[in-house]
Amino acid sequence: MNRRGASLMVVLVGLLVLSGATGLLFSLAQGRLLAGRASLDATRVRLAAEGASEWTLVHWPLPPDSLAVGSAVALPTAVIPGSGLALNDSLIRLGDVLYLLRTVASRYGPGAKLRARDGVGRLVQWIGPEFPDGQALAAVGATNLEGASRIDGADHVPVTWGGVCPVPGAVAAGLRTPDASIVGPCAGAGCLSGSPPVAADSTLVPDFLEHLTPVTVTGLIGSAGIAVSGEFPGVGPPPLGSGCDRSIRTNWGDPSSVEAECGGYFPIVVAGDGSRLTGTAGQGILIGLGRLELAGELTFHGVVLALGSLELRDRAHVVGTVLAAGAVHLADESSLVRSTCAVRRASRGVPRQIGPVERGWIRWP
Amino acid sequence: MQLARRTGHTLPDLLVAIVLLGLVGAISTGATLRMARILRGVKERAGLQGAFETGVWYLTSELSEVARGDLRYASADSIEYRASRLAGLACSIQATEVRILVDRLSMTRLPQPGRDSLLLYRGGRGEVPRDSAWIALPITAVSTGQCAGRAALRIATALDSSLVAATASSLTPVRTFEIMQARLYQSQGERWLGARSVSAGEVVQPLTGPFDAGAPTFRLLNSNGTPAGSPDSARGLLLTFRGQVAGWQPGGAPRRDSAVTRVAPPNLIP
Numbered sequence: 001m002n003r004r005g006a007s008l009m010v011v012l013v014g015l016l017v018l019s020g021a022t023g024l025l026f027s028l029a030q031g032r033l034l035a036g037r038a039s040l041d042a043t044r045v046r047l048a049a050e051g052a053s054e055w056t057l058v059h060w061p062l063p064p065d066s067l068a069v070g071s072a073v074a075l076p077t078a079v080i081p082g083s084g085l086a087l088n089d090s091l092i093r094l095g096d097v098l099y100l101l102r103t104v105a106s107r108y109g110p111g112a113k114l115r116a117r118d119g120v121g122r123l124v125q126w127i128g129p130e131f132p133d134g135q136a137l138a139a140v141g142a143t144n145l146e147g148a149s150r151i152d153g154a155d156h157v158p159v160t161w162g163g164v165c166p167v168p169g170a171v172a173a174g175l176r177t178p179d180a181s182i183v184g185p186c187a188g189a190g191c192l193s194g195s196p197p198v199a200a201d202s203t204l205v206p207d208f209l210e211h212l213t214p215v216t217v218t219g220l221i222g223s224a225g226i227a228v229s230g231e232f233p234g235v236g237p238p239p240l241g242s243g244c245d246r247s248i249r250t251n252w253g254d255p256s257s258v259e260a261e262c263g264g265y266f267p268i269v270v271a272g273d274g275s276r277l278t279g280t281a282g283q284g285i286l287i288g289l290g291r292l293e294l295a296g297e298l299t300f301h302g303v304v305l306a307l308g309s310l311e312l313r314d315r316a317h318v319v320g321t322v323l324a325a326g327a328v329h330l331a332d333e334s335s336l337v338r339s340t341c342a343v344r345r346a347s348r349g350v351p352r353q354i355g356p357v358e359r360g361w362i363r364w365p
Numbered sequence: 366m367q368l369a370r371r372t373g374h375t376l377p378d379l380l381v382a383i384v385l386l387g388l389v390g391a392i393s394t395g396a397t398l399r400m401a402r403i404l405r406g407v408k409e410r411a412g413l414q415g416a417f418e419t420g421v422w423y424l425t426s427e428l429s430e431v432a433r434g435d436l437r438y439a440s441a442d443s444i445e446y447r448a449s450r451l452a453g454l455a456c457s458i459q460a461t462e463v464r465i466l467v468d469r470l471s472m473t474r475l476p477q478p479g480r481d482s483l484l485l486y487r488g489g490r491g492e493v494p495r496d497s498a499w500i501a502l503p504i505t506a507v508s509t510g511q512c513a514g515r516a517a518l519r520i521a522t523a524l525d526s527s528l529v530a531a532t533a534s535s536l537t538p539v540r541t542f543e544i545m546q547a548r549l550y551q552s553q554g555e556r557w558l559g560a561r562s563v564s565a566g567e568v569v570q571p572l573t574g575p576f577d578a579g580a581p582t583f584r585l586l587n588s589n590g591t592p593a594g595s596p597d598s599a600r601g602l603l604l605t606f607r608g609q610v611a612g613w614q615p616g617g618a619p620r621r622d623s624a625v626t627r628v629a630p631p632n633l634i635p
Contacts, residue, residue, distance in 0.1 A: 010386065014393045021400045028404075028411060039418075070535030092469075094454070094536045095488050121452065121471070123486075123538055125497075359432040359484070359499055359540065361631035362452040364471040 041107050041116035044085065048105035049120045052078070052087045056101060057124065057354055067093040084108045084115075097125045098357070102364055121362035127355040128347045129215035129285075131303050133321050135176040136194065136338035140204050141309065141327035143175055145191050149312065149330035151175055152337040153194020158301060158319055160257045165341035172338060173199035194338075209305055209325050215350055217305060221270055221287055223351050226252070229272035235279025235298055237262045252282025255301040255319075255342075266302060266349030273308065283342070284349050294318070294334075301339070302346030312336065320346060409610035410622065417606045417624035419573040420558050424547060424604055425628050427560075432632035435542075436585065436596035443548035444583045444602070445563060450474060450481055451541040456512040458485070458537060460524050463502075465539055467516040476520060476541045478504050480565040483522055486538040500528060504541065547583075549576075577607040577621075586627070588635070601629040 061075055075089035084107050092100045104119035132138065136153050145151065153174035157165045174194030178201060192198065209217050226249055237254035238245050244262040245251060252269060254262035266284040271277065273290025283301040286292075290308035294300065294316040304310065306324040312334035320342035322328070330336065374382075427448050435447035451472035457464040463483065476483075483502040506521035520541075544563040549556050557574035561567040584592060585599035593599040604626050609619040 007385075007389070010389050010393065017393070017397050017400070021397075021404060024404055025407070028407060032411060092454070092536065094538065098488055098538075100454070100536075100538070119471075357486075357497070359430070359486075359632050361430065362471065362540075363429055363449075364452060 038116070042118065044083075045105040045107050045116045045118040048080075048085050048087060048107075049103050049118050052089065052105060053101060053103040053120045053122050056089050056103065057122065060354065061089075062091065067091065067099075069093050069095060094123075097127065099124050099126065104365070117365055119364045121364035123357040123360035123362070125355040125357055126352040127214050128352045129212065129220065129350045131212070131321060131323065131343050131347060133172075133338070133340045133343040135173040135199065135321065136336050137174070137322045137324065137328060138176040138201070138204060138208075139322075139324040139326075139328045140178060140206050140208065141324065143177060143328045144330070146329075146331040147333065148191075149332065149334045150191040150193070150336075151330065152335070153197070154338065155341075156319060156337050156339045157341055158255060158339060161255075161341060161345075164258050164345070169340055171195040173197070174338075175199070176201045176204065178202055178204040206325060209307060209323060214353060214355065217287065217307070220268055220285060220305070220350060221289075224268040224270040224287065226267050226269045227272070228269065228277070229275055231276050231278075232271070233278045233296075235277055235282045237281065250279065252300075253284055255281050255283040255299070266346050268349060284346050301342045303343055406610060406620070410620065413608045413610055413622055414624075416573040416576070416608065417622070420606055421604060421624060421626050423558075423560070423572055424602075425626065427545065427547070428602060428628050428630055430632060431630045433597065435632075436599050436602075437544065439583055439585050439596055439599070439602075441582045441584070443546065445544065445546045447542040448545040449540055449542050451476060451539075453518075453539055454536040455485070455539045456515070456517060456536060458524065458529055460526065460529055461521060463520045463522055463524075463539060464510060464512045464517040465520065466512060466536075467518060469536070470518065472541075476504050476507050476518075477543075477565075478506055478521075480562060481541045481543050482564075483520055484540040484542060485524070485528070487528060488537075499540070547572075575608065577609060600633045600635075601627055603627050 056075070062073070067073060070093065072090060072092040075091060078087040079085070080087070086106045086108065088104045090102045094100055101122045101124060102119060104117065106117045107115045109115045136151050137143065151174045154171045155168035157168055171194060174192050174197045176199045180198050180200050225246070228249065234250045235252055236250060237256070237260065238248050238251050240261065242261070244265055246265065246267070251262060252267055253265040254260040257263050268285045268287070270287045270289065271292050275288065276293040276295060277298055278296035279298045281299050285302055286300060286304045288304070288306040288308060288310060292306055292308065293311040293313065295313040297315050299317040299319065302320045304318055304320070304322040306322065306326060306328070309326040309328070310322065310324050311329045311331070312318065313331050314334065315332065316334045318336045319339045321338060322336055428446060430449040431446055436444070437447070438445040451470065453465040453470035453472070455463050456466050463485065481504050483504050484499045485502055486497070487500055488497050502522045502524060504520055504522055508519045510517050510519040543565070545560060546563050547558065547560045548569065550559050550569055552571070555575035556578060558572045558576065559569035560572050561569045582605045584603040585596060586601040586603055587593040587598050588600040605623065607621065607623040609621045
């Protein structure tokens with residue numbers, strides 16, 4: 001009779017149970033591993049997209065106006081070596097100052113197989129300086145007009161700028177001042193015109209220029225491309241054909257025509273205390289750190305920020321707006337006329353800042 | 366004559382075999398039962414952690430785009446919020462219709478009239494558009510169409526003329542949202558995390574669980590990380606999940622586990 005023992009059966013059963021348990025544990029672990037890997041990949045691409053989006057906002061790739069409104073551009077793909085991560089940015093200009101930056105991060109496995117993808121959209125604004133343009137002149141100190149000088153609060157469009165300026169707005173104040181009694185008598189009829197000619201504004205305090213936002217006066221001074229002092233003659237555009245050489249310190253742009261070589265050049269000029277400026281024409285933002293005088297035939301289009309006193313003589317003209325922390329004196333045939341278009345075009349010359357938009361962060365895979 | 370060979374087992378043989386069989390059987394049975402308990406414990410713990418992950422994933426995903434004004438109500442066991450369902454760029458804005466480019470669109474599902482609402486971005490004026498805002502509008506119908514030769518989603522709504530004029534730019538950001546509620550509820554003696562669409566008038570649908578009594582909890586945080594006094598001042602949310610599984614030893618104490626996560630939606634950061 002063949003004798004068979006039971007031990008073999010017992011061992012086999014035991015092995016079966018152990019195998020089953022091991023297999024179950026292994027499959028559980030494998031499942032967790034796969035889920036963990038998928039979760040890790042998803043987290044990686046999400047963080048990569050968010051980080052790349054922040055990086056691009058700090059290192060903005062294009063000048064603000066280089067993209068037409070409504071157009072889009074795809075930025076170069078970045079690949080992070082060894083990580084399997086690829087980053088794609090695209091930029092769409094939605095409006096004058098509104099942009100959509102979209103960043104997509106993709107993770108690839110062996111064989112270029114896509115394992116995870118995520119993306120972030122960011123709505124941002126390019127914020128420029130905000131100059132109050134509801135007056136021709138805002139002055140904290142006394143204002144005096146002599147001779148045939150005038151201040152005009154109507155919104156003027158410079159003669160050759162019609163193609164780039166909107167329809168003129170409503171007439172605004174000629175002079176905004178905290179105390180109307182400090183305004184000297186007008187020498188001639190209509191020398192101070194506007195709606196109203198003189199507006200009382202208690203918010204004009206001696207340091208009101210320090211509270212310009214979002215771009216401050218300090219920031220503007222730091223961004224200045226031209227610094228002058230003392231007697232500074234010859235302000236005017238360079239000769240035709242020179243290609244708008246911005247290294248020429250007397251080249252302050254050309255307001256004679258928007259099509260001129262320097263028609264789109266709006267520098268920030270800082271004039272030291274006691275500066276006297278003469279010449280033909282300039283445009284942009286002029287900051288007087290102390291006493292500032294414009295004389296001769298000089299016509300300036302844009303914004304004048306006078307941290308000290310301001311004097312206009314001879315046939316000097318300002319077209320735009322003047323914000324003065326000190327006294328203002330107009331004499332001879334000088335004039336100061338308001339132009340919102342000149343203010344707006346001048347502010348475009350200031351380096352802009354990225355500003356957030358409400359609800360601007362979008363999950364966009 | 367040859368004697369026949371006799372085979373068989375003696376009584377001592379049998380007794381020894383039986384005892385050995387009993388010993389091995391007892392040992393292997395014990396080991397098998399213990400292994401089964403461990404496996405069950407591991408599986409239950411994996412299930413509990415999976416429940417944590419599902420809850421965390423769902424809430425962080427739902428709340429990732431909330432902005433100021435979107436957290437409508439919050440208590441320890443319930444939160445009501447505007448959930449973003451679509452973000453895109455509108456190519457055409459008329460008094461009764463907004464068209465959204467399909468190739469400039471990110472959505473979890475198509476907008477549903479009566480359930481979803483539209484948010485239209487009204488850009489401000491000038492170099493510093495301080496008067497920009499998102500305007501909420503109803504959605505009365507959804508269909509497909511074209512916009513300058515590109516596929517577009519047509520959303521029927523109602524805008525006043527001033528808003529049409531203010532949004533007259535080439536591409537306007539739009540979003541859709543619905544009001545959602547995530548909350549705890551009891552079912553068969555256990556606590557579950559559920560969610561429902563308040564806009565659609567749904568009843569709570571189970572999401573994940575079960576959890577310990579008193580968990581999960583929602584706590585609104587302000588920018589300092591301390592509890593926020595109101596949804597308007599909230600800059601983040603602290604989510605806490607707790608649960609337990611049976612112990613591995615018979616009659617042993619249950620094994621507890623928890624997950625805590627902080628959600629800081631970028632749109633809430635000033």
